[in-house]
Amino acid sequence: MVKQLSTQKSKKAFYLTIFFLIILNILIFLFSLSFGRYNIPFLTTFKVILNKIFNLNMNLDKNLEIVIFNIRLPRIIVVMFVGSVLSQCGVSFQGIFNNPLVSPYILGISGGAGFGAALGILYFNNFFYVSILSFLFSIISVLLTIFVSRTGKIASSINLVLSGFIIGNLFTSLLSLLKYYADPFSKLPTIDFWLMGSFNSITRKEMLYTLPIFIIGTILLILLRWKLNILSLGDDEAIVLGENPKILKLIIISICSLLTAISVSISGIIGWVGLAVPHIVRFIFGPDYRYLLPISALFGSIYLLLIDNISRTLTTSEIPVGILTAIIGTPIFIYVLRRASK
Amino acid sequence: MKKIIIKDLSFGYFDTEIFRNFSLEIDEGETLTILGPNGSGKTTLLKLIQKIILPKSGDIIISGKNINDLSNKALSKSTSFVPQIHKQTFPYKVIDFVLMGRNPYISDYSTPKEEDIEIANKVLEEMGLYYLKDRPYTDISGGELRLVLIARGIVQNTEILLLDEPTAYLDFKNQLIVLETIKELKKKKKLTVIMTLHNPNEAYKYSDKILLIKKGEVASYGKPIDVINCENLKRVYSIDVEIVRYNGETIIYAKK
Incomplete structure (x- = not known):
């Protein structure tokens, strides 16, 4: 009897946590819609939303609708998904590489994305093409990483991480080359600003293009969450427990690389989310991926949305969100590391 | 009944050959201990049975099925493996x-x-x-x-339990606890147990059969009383060994 209760208790606690986090997500989402340089009272926001959804024809300022639905909504939704997806990819990569210090950028994505974006800024100067090129080079860098890691006789996780480091650095050097030749008054600041990460340029279009992939990727990772437990024990033991680690790892790497590449291509390089969120969640809820992955997904969105709200409103001009995630992420990370090792 | 049949197995790491046309048959419900010097292929053999590594050639047949035809998942329902290092x-x-x-x-x-x-x-x-x-x-x-x-x-x-040096790094008491646990579980669950050990005393006491190997070749295979003798151990380890029977126990020790 006692045993049964204890397993049911942990499941119950998990469902309660999920429920609580979903409510929290909705509340912070609504709050973020009212919040900004142009502050809209919470009740008014609520009215505008109801008016739009149910076509109530209430007598409201048309500008409010534009601010809420055309400017803030796409950005907030994309921020939430990017936060969620970076956290999921960080936690998944930590599992398959058996290393808690691995980030979603471990396979060289940040270098490739930065180079692609710089190329786009230099030759097109159109946000859409910048995103496309950044996405393309992210994928190229991951494919190169996988290719390089396979030329060794043992295709181990260490090989992959090393190859990611090499390819990432290669693209970072190529990026420096582009920056060196870029016009220092117009192009160079744009490249630098892009590299700091920002959700400034998100419109409806970006939201509609990226949302389906974010949703499908999230569903797939959540379905595979038990396998991450098995993979986290290392390749040999995954075989002992009946898995085919090579194929399984390739599937998870593909999903995560696609999700990370898409995030980076529309928001720049946002560091520390994929590292800080998994550690906070693991510290509170334990390492079991059955719970860790869904909770990280829901906590990551809250975490990045709160930081993005700060970036939007702290000063008159927006602070790049990538700077804030690092400034806020590092002390949290240090705290969790110190508490966890006690 | 034969539980595991290994036929003409060959395997090597890079250019070092470990097994060449190695064959072995293991009976159901037995505890087999593989004994031999470091680098003789003990762990390699266990890993080949679990398909953690794949042979160059040869077949391993478990309960009548060639493991080449089994998925990892199917195999993991008939054999489990306890690693030495985790x-x-x-x-x-x-x-x-x-x-x-x-x-x-x-x-x-x-x-x-x-x-x-x-x-x-x-x-x-x-x-x-x-x-x-x-x-x-x-x-x-x-x-x-x-x-x-x-x-x-x-x-x-599973019906087969593979253990790679289950007593490594353990203190005196824990070595005994682990070996007794394996013995008990084998009896209760009717397992076929294959383990590697370094201590011939443990092997002698806890095995139905012992496989003595050196550099991937069978030096001796059979009941402990037939395998563990001074000549065999000297041949494999190149040291002089003394075997004493005392109070019904057999004690094997190396002579300086």
Whole structure:
């Protein structure tokens, strides 16, 4: 009897946590819609939303609708998904590489994305093409990483991480080359600003293009969450427990690389989310991926949305969100590391 | 009945050949200990049976089925493997770690069911490890960790249990506990056990058969009393050995 209760208790606690986090997500989402340089009272926001959804024809300022639905909504939704997806990819990569210090950028994505974006800024100067090129080079860098890691006789996780480091650095050097030749008054600041990460340029279009992939990727990772437990024990033991680690790892790497590449291509390089969120969640809820992955997904969105709200409103001009995630992420990370090792 | 048949097995790491046309038959319900110097291929043989590594040529047949034709999942329902070294990266609770032994029975895209959790709990109880259930498995002693790894193998509910040096790094008492546990489990679950050991005393006492190998070749194979003698051990380890019988026990020690 006692045993049964204890397993049911942990499941119950998990469902309660999920429920609580979903409510929290909705509340912070609504709050973020009212919040900004142009502050809209919470009740008014609520009215505008109801008016739009149910076509109530209430007598409201048309500008409010534009601010809420055309400017803030796409950005907030994309921020939430990017936060969620970076956290999921960080936690998944930590599992398959058996290393808690691995980030979603471990396979060289940040270098490739930065180079692609710089190329786009230099030759097109159109946000859409910048995103496309950044996405393309992210994928190229991951494919190169996988290719390089396979030329060794043992295709181990260490090989992959090393190859990611090499390819990432290669693209970072190529990026420096582009920056060196870029016009220092117009192009160079744009490249630098892009590299700091920002959700400034998100419109409806970006939201509609990226949302389906974010949703499908999230569903797939959540379905595979038990396998991450098995993979986290290392390749040999995954075989002992009946898995085919090579194929399984390739599937998870593909999903995560696609999700990370898409995030980076529309928001720049946002560091520390994929590292800080998994550690906070693991510290509170334990390492079991059955719970860790869904909770990280829901906590990551809250975490990045709160930081993005700060970036939007702290000063008159927006602070790049990538700077804030690092400034806020590092002390949290240090705290969790110190508490966890006690 | 023959449980495992190994036929003309060849295997090498890079350019070092370990097995060449190696053949062996193992009876059902036996405890077989593989004994031999470092680098003689003991662990390699266990890994080949579990398909952690693949042979250059040759066949391994388990319960009449060639393991080449079995998926990892199918194989993991008939053999489980207790590794010598286990890297503990994340602090899983002991129960959650043992539960991972149910993986072969959990369908893709799913998580363990109530009955899987019950099986894991029951095995922990049977093995006297229930008190560890909610502890992080990174915080338990080396002896406890070895037993927890064995528990994961038992939870896998296989007919064959492979153990790679189950007594390595353990203190005197824990060596005894682990070997007694294996003996008891084998009897209760009617397992076929294959393990590697370094201590001929342990091998003599806890095996039905002993395979003495040197550089991938069978030096001697049979009942402990036939395999463990001064000539055989000298041939394999190149040291002089004395065997004493005292109070019904057999004690093997190296002479300087």
